[in-house]
Amino acid sequence: MRPSWDQYFLKLAMLASERATCPRMHCGCVLVKHKHVLATGYNGSLPGLPHCEDVGCLIVDNHCIRTNHAEMNALMQAAKNGVSINGATAYVTNMPCTTCAKALIAAGIKRVVVFSDYHSTYAEMFFKDADVRLDRQAMPGKVITYDINSFSSAKKFEESDHDS
DSSP: OOOHHHHHHHEEEHHTTTTOOOOOOEEEEEEETTEEEEEEESSEEOOOOOOOOHOOOOOOOESSSSOHHHHHHHHHHHHTOOOOOOOOOEESSSSHHHHHHHHHHHHHHHEEESSSOSSSSOOOHHHHTTTTTEEEEOSSOOOOOGGGGHHHHHHHHHHHHHHH
């Protein structure tokens, strides 16, 4: 069954979360406007600094402060590339923390779609007060698996890889 647009973009957020470098939580965020991806992010260390998975987490008040959250990284990617996200939708694997919710609101995000909750956050309150639509989206239960050998492009890649 073909996924809805919300499911599609949440799956992209899930894929982004696989790049996360903090073992405490893998989170992904995709910023979308008019069905086009504007920016992506995942939780990880600041560029050029050591990752939690390499040197350990830096815990303060039961939170890892070595890690930038996925939402912040997506917002910064858009800013660095000069991409306006005003009026966009944020697809996030987990309910944003309070700080990320406020940053999304301040950046002009008008809708947030999540499929997993997060503890100790005032995100819902801030989204409601700022008139940001919050939707929870269940992911489809069917898991699709692929046989890499069934794709002709993969075979061509393998052939050219062995030719060199």
